[in-house]
């Protein structure tokens with residue numbers, strides 16, 4: 001039933017491409033990688049989900065191969081990323097090959113803290129905060145590179161404001177300095193959007209490096225309908 005539901009989600013986002021049932025990997029398979037295009041491709045992260053399709057984490061190709069090798073991959077979807085060749089299988093006499101997809105669902109208990117704990121709050125850091133706000137200053141609305149951005153406490157930290165997702169926004173240094181130790185109302189600065197706490201699926205997206213189109217589509221399908229990220233990502237990409 002769970003597998004059925006997961007496959008329905010996959011078909012909705014048109015991400016399903018193949019569901020390998022077995023992977024031919026020799027027990028002594030050396031980790032010899034043959035990236036199809038370049039070394040950059042090999043650094044592309046794989047999105048791991050639980051068997052129900054809930055996003056769990058980003059993993060590298062070595063971890064993905066380990067999961068295939070230990071038969072923990074229930075099914076794969078998305079686009080093929082790597083083809084890794086190993087040694088010759090003593091029984092079959094054939095060279096072992098593992099095809100790693102951009103999204104793999106794994107068996108076992110879900111380690112998704114967003115599912116296990118209803119009060120889960122992702123850790124806050126500037127990297128994910130700036131990405132949540134699509135690298136826009138939430139006061140002047142201009143997009144900046146992350147080096148020119150800062151974390152602004154809407155209610156100033158020195159005045160009892162907390163360092164939590166719902167009290168922090170991305171601000172350019174100029175706006176942050178202009179606001180100083182005041183609230184937006186006191187500084188007469190208009191806040192462009194209400195800060196929010198990401199869900200676990202949103203947090204996985206925020207942590208991703210070079211998120212592929214199919215991985216993005218997959219994660220978007222797991223965001224709340226009301227998530228501001230739907231609009232922000234669309235505008236950011238256009």
Ligand SMILES: [Zn+2]
Pocket residue numbers: 137138139140141142171172173174175176
């Ligand atoms: Zn600004």
